[in-house]
Amino acid sequence: MNLNGAKQRIAKLRDEIEHHRYLYHVLDKQDISEAALDSLKHELAQLEQEFPDLITADSPTQRVGGKPLPGFKKVVHSKLMLSLNDVFSLEELQDWEQRITKVTKTLPTYYAEIKMDGLAVTLRYEHGVFRQGATRGDGKVGEDVTENLKTIESIPLKLRGKVPDVVEVRGEVYMTKRQFEQLNKTSDIQYANPRNVSAGSIRQLDPKIAASRKLSFMAYDCVTNVGVALHSQVHQWLVDHGFPSNKHNQLARSLSEVESYHQKIVQLRKDLPYWTDGIVVNIDDLAVYKKLGVVGKAPRGAVAYKFPAEQATTIVEDIQVQVGRTGALTPVAHLKPVHVAGTTVSRATLHNCDEIKRLDIRVGDTVIIEKAGDIIPDVIQVLPKLRSPQSKSYVFPRKCPACHSPVERREREVAYYCTNPQCFAQERERFYHFVSKTGFDIRGLGPKIIDQLIDAGLLHEYADLFELKVGDLEPLERFAEKKAGNIVIEIQTRKTIALSRFIYSLGIRHVGEETAITLANQFGTVAKLRQAVVETRDLA
Structure with missing residues (x-):
């Protein structure tokens, strides 16, 4: 095959491979078998090896790089990657609506979407070609993880159709439940949850490791002006140009519809192929969303409506007191390890002396702990009927456990403090x-x-x-x-x-x-x- 023939065949193969990527990862359809698709990719790789001058950055063969990186470069985000404030009840959601309607003066329409439990990333495209991907970092500066993101099949290396010269898309890298189970079956390490694996995989210096984890991507926003007025239209734009968007997302014209959607996803949660810890509620109108602005590190126009906390029972093996940087003494329950809300919990804060008295918690007690998302686990109840007759009430220390100086309780405060400033x-x-x-x-x-x-x-x-x-x-x-x-x-x-x-x-x-x-x-x-x-x- 001559150079011109190879050029034409390579172009057709790339288009065909991209077509099937789009069908599978965006439209959830499959026209040919994985084996047939692998055969097309193999032919493309062989031709590019024979004609290396025809290799381009957006070729499917370029998803997995060669050499491991020496380290990650810093990337300054063009627009802040904000986190979201959490709400845990309809009442808290209503409070949020009251705050925003003081600015908007009218009740908005919402766009509700599943909150993927993964790693937030931003993708930059120049003239339709994927050029750079970065982690959130501190919201202002992240890490360049382009080579690892290129290994994720659901991230298009080239956008479909006509697009602005520069496009920046944000979304979540995640691992499916099935892939997570397979990884744990074949790995010497038993991972606690898919989110940690996703984050760890993206921060591997060797892209081959990231590729082996078979991660997925779900887009949730485009921060470039693409000529639409609604967040729901942004999602349609993302699908039209090659990105997967969650098929369960929907418009909600009132908080009652948001609550219904929340309840529906709670019921669907166990059957979904990925982990989720809540829904995201956005103001659909982009102009209103922008007008509401930012408070702290979160936008006013969106919140994460978390699922109800998960509970489990376990045994208190010890109660130890930690000394914080301000000298405050915080009691911590050391627990028999138990799996709850996607993590193994072995400690829970008891907050202060008053909380210990309120719970009447003792070493050896069977307790109910509660955990919601990233919130620190809480002991919410003691089961006294399972208590040993020999158990004794816990006595809060009168001396600092670190330096043995006296402790004091300050006026109008619940905490005890170490009195030694040199502790x-x-x-x-x-x-x-x-x-x-x-x-x-x-x-x-x-x-x-x-x-x-x-x-x-x-x-x-x-x-x-x-x-x-x-x-x-x-x-x-x-x-x-x-x-x-x-x-x-x-x-x-x-x-x-x-x-x-x-x-x-x-x-x-x-x-x-x-x-x-x-x-x-x-x-x-x-x-x-x-x-x-x-x-x-x-x-x-």
């Missing part, structure tokens, strides 16, 4: 918070390594982190030169971060993520914020 447990917790994902996000610097650095006398205050050298780390246990070098590089790359992250990382009491964002937006610089603090003190 080493508080110091460690403050460092854990400082480097955490929502703080400076220094990867590879977890609690165990922080403990090593403190014990070695290398950390006394936050600034010490940025003075660390490879030679400081190499003598520590389990630190090779490469590991030490990687951590030092990671620390140095985080010297400059958003002001809101910096404020949050300081662990100021009562200053969470949203308050930190508000303070950063209000003052703009550390100097102006510091001046405001000085002025406030002067007024006091």
Whole structure:
């Protein structure tokens, strides 16, 4: 076959393979067997091997790259990848509607869709060809995982029809229940849930590993203006141009219709081929959605309506008290491991001394725990009839379990606090918070390594982190030169971060993520914020 003949045959093969990809992954149809499709792909690969100059980035053969990557590059999102606020009841949903109608003045139409339990990603297309894919990260900056996303058959490498020069599509990478079960059958590791596997697979440096996991993709938005006025029309546009969109999504003209849809999906949930932890309720009108804006890290015009929490029974094996970065003492129930809401739970917070008294919870008790999505598990009930006659009421400690200083209960507060400002447990917790994902996000610097650095006398205050050298780390246990070098590089790359992250990382009491964002937006610089603090003190 000459070059011209190969060019024509390759073009036809690519079109045919894309046609069957679209039928299977978008329209849920199958015209030919997998074996026949594999044969077409094999012929295409053979021709491209013979005529390598004809290989293009959007060819189906380019889904799985060759060499593993040395690391992931950072990607600044063109538009924020926001998270959603959660609601857990119709009453909370009605409260949300009341808040938004204060702005809109009229009751909106909603678009309800299944909330896939996976990993949110964004896909960038240039002139119709897939060029870059990234994770959400902190909403502003994610990681470039293009090569791994290319391995997912349900992500088109080339868009269908006429499209804008640049298109950015957002969606969820997930693993089907069937694929998850097969993976656990053949793997030495038993994975807890498909979401964790999906996230871990996309962050593999070797695309072949990602390809072997047989992940799927479901689109839920296009942040490019494609000439439509409604979110429901965006979904139709996505389908028309090659993306799968959930066939269970539907319009809802009132909250009562949203509630009916929610109940329907609750009933369907067990029979769906993927995991889901709720529905997403969007304002359908894009102009109204945009007008409502953003509060904190979430849009006002959409919420996640979570499914009812799952419950299970287990046994309290111990009750231990943790010391937080502010010195607050938090009791934690250590439980006999139990599977609930897609994860294995072995701990549950007991919140404070009053909650222990209210539950009358004791070591050895059989308890009911409840977990909803990512919410920390709660002990909601003790089953006293199953209690041993020898059980004893739990006595809350009067001394800090870490430094043995006296504890105190402050006026109008439910928590007890360690009275020692130099308590080493508080110091460690403050460092854990400082480097955490929502703080400076220094990867590879977890609690165990922080403990090593403190014990070695290398950390006394936050600034010490940025003075660390490879030679400081190499003598520590389990630190090779490469590991030490990687951590030092990671620390140095985080010297400059958003002001809101910096404020949050300081662990100021009562200053969470949203308050930190508000303070950063209000003052703009550390100097102006510091001046405001000085002025406030002067007024006091």
